[in-house]
Amino acid sequence: MRYDQEYRSIPHVIWRAAQRFGDAPALVDGDVRWSFRELERQMVCSVRAALALGIGPGDRVGLCAPNSAEWIVAALGIQGAGGIVVPLNTRFKAAELSYILRKSEAKALFASSFLGTDYIDDLLKEDPALPALCTTVSITGPQGAADLDWPGFLDRGESMSDAEAHTAIDGLTPDDISDVMFTSGTTGHPKGVILTHGQSLRAYGWMSEEYTFTDSDTFLVIPPFFHCFGYKAGWLASLIHGVTVIPMPAFDAGRALEVISREKVSILLGPPTIFQDLINHPSRPDHDVSSLRVSMTGGTTIPEPLIHAMKDDLSFDIVMSAYGLTESSALVTTTRIGDEAPTVARTTGRPIPDVEVRIADDQGQALPAGEAGEVQVRGYNVTRGYWEEPEATAAAIGPDGWLRTGDIGVLDADGNLSIVDRKKDMxxxxxxxxxxxxxxxxxxxxxxxxxxxxxxxxxxxxxxxxxxxxxxxxxxxxxxxxxxxxxxxxxxxxxxxxxxxxxxxxxxxxxxxxxxxxxxxxxxxx
Incomplete structure (x- = not known):
């Protein structure tokens, strides 16, 4: 299935999910337990409110908050109004946030207080005269220095109708920009990676189907939503297939074990450290983790003993590894069900459908299997470019469409990719x-x-x-x-x-x- 053709945009996923899964649980976040129909209602209210704030096609809007139901609804509201989400790393300091908001010319900022940091207050003290910023919204907790709190934002939507929200959503296409995800680079400042609705749907609809996501699954999403790992491989991939999403704002192994046991979590993706901490936590034997079924870990080398421990100690049936970078929609290769543990540990698997991977020398010539060189990627998943940085875009993506990743890798005889070094020092x-x-x-x-x-x-x-x-x-x-x-x-x-x-x-x-x-x-x- 071509998920970009089937769903058209990220907000369209919620419409279809409400039709398909109805009163089944879509989102669990503390006291929040929303069905797919209720999530659709929340999305429409958020779109109405975003329209009332003047957010429209192409407007950039910053979103800086921990994983939560409000993050998802805010993103859907921004996108449904035609806006572009600019996810912001909750670990960034005020000066880092200011640079990105200025660079993207963000019209609004949705943020919250987290781990003792009030992002809006700190930002306005650091940079009180952001030229494009018109409105700030505190999406969780007190209003503080923000122009609006979350209920106040939603109240603004009373001036707009459901029909106007539906019209805005229905106008979205797969080629529209869904988000600009800023990623740090070797030039010393973050660059905004432009990604579309269609790229996200096509890549993560396929990935979640390959990983056997079903409407009987529950996914505890630990990777942060400001990264594709938590946002697109997390809640977006889940909602496409009727999976119940449980956002976790900050990882705590003991707390995670409690949620896994209580909510019968079956899907858990994340870096190896998450699984190591769960395995080593002293309370693990006291919790029932038998519901765990599907996992994927990436971002670094995976020790083969960890893969066996994930199956033996955490009950996973499926353990996958994958490789990607933000410029490639964060998905290039993945192992497949049935791959042996050495393949999962040693490689990041084979290219996803309709995406090419080659290993190139310094002159850009393809190298044969077994030889190390730069990993280059070509396909629908490659970014349109960096936001307002044509020179950086030209340096990263050749005229023939090959994305230069800066990673050094090797393809084996079966087409599995191994990352062996990092050309860019990252x-x-x-x-x-x-x-x-x-x-x-x-x-x-x-x-x-x-x-x-x-x-x-x-x-x-x-x-x-x-x-x-x-x-x-x-x-x-x-x-x-x-x-x-x-x-x-x-x-x-x-x-x-x-x-x-x-x-x-x-x-x-x-x-x-x-x-x-x-x-x-x-x-x-x-």
Whole structure:
């Protein structure tokens, strides 16, 4: 089935799900227990309210909140009105949010307080004069510095009719932009990846069908909604197939085990750290996890013993691995049901239908199976480009449509892809992409720091973490702990280096490029 042709847009999924699954449970979030019909009603109310705020076709709207029912309804309201969702990482600090909102010229911001952070209040203190921002909405909790709280936002919709909401939704097409997802890059600033309704539906409708999602399943969605893992492989893929969605705002292994046992959760996707923490949690034997059925983990190397433990200790029947990047709708390859554990551990599987993968040398020529080179992708899943960055788009996507991923990989004789290195220096912290160039730029804001070089180093729990080598300004003093403390106050926590080394100078070549191989060797020998 071509899910983009069948459903047309993400809000259309909710219409069809209400027709197909009716009073079956769609969403469970604390005291919220909505059927598919009730979710449709909530969506229409949100679309009416978005229209009343003046959100229309092509308008960008920031959305910064933890996983919740309100996040889903806010996104559906924005998209149903024709707007474009700009998901914002809840770990970002105010300066990082300000950059993205300015870059995208966001007309409105939906946000909430989370883990002691009031995003709207902090943002307005950091940047009180965002030129395009007209309205702020607090979607959970008190209104605070926001223009509207969630009930106040929905009340605005009283001035619009259901018919006007239906007309707006019905005007959406698969080619319309659904979201601009900002991903950090080697240039030191985030870039907005443009994705459409059709790309999302086609990729994740297929993926969830391949993974055997059914209307008898319940999915505890732990990966954050600001990433495709939680948003598109999570609640969107679920609602297409009638799966009950349970959003989890912040991962806690003990709490997750309670929800799995009580709600009979059958689907759980996420980075390996989630499954390791569930397996190792002392209360695991006290909880019934026999309902668990389908899992997929990715983002880093998967130890084969973990795959066996996921089946033996967590009762999973199906364990998959996959590979993707935001620029490819976050889905390029996946293993298939029936693949043996070594294939799931060693590779990320084979390309999804209608998507090509090749390994290329530095001249862009395809390499044979078994040879390492840059992973390149071509197909419907590839982004239209970076928001208002034509040069970066041209550098990433060739005239022949091949996306240069920057990852180094190998294809085996069966077409399975293995990622063996990262051309762009990016490393992955517990499932989150961390980019040294961006972190280095942020560290230069620390007053004593004159130069900084960041590398990814192994970590038993998170897979990799950052190590920053810093050179201090003449006459300045600081400690490694002080640099880490400054970083925790000024950047998202997954970007914070877990290790700092204060050095007299950074090793450089004749072109003054930092020799990071030498830094890796130094760290290994410490």
């Amino acid at each position: 490393y992955i912290v517990g499932g989150f992409n961390a980019y040294p160039a961006e972190i280095e730029k942020l560290l230069l804001g620390c007053e004593p720091v004159q130069q900084a070089a960041v590398i990814g180093v192994p970590d038993e729990r998170l897979g990799e973490v950052g190590c920053a080598f810093v050179v201090l300004k003449p006459g300045h003093q600081t400690t490694e702990a002080d640099v880490i403390a400054w970083a925790r106050a000024h950047m998202a926590n997954f970007k914070v280096p877990r290790h700092v080394r204060i050095v007299g100078e950074l090793p450089r070549n004749a072109s003054q490029k930092v020799l990071k191989d030498q830094l890796r060797a130094r760290f290994a020998n410490d």
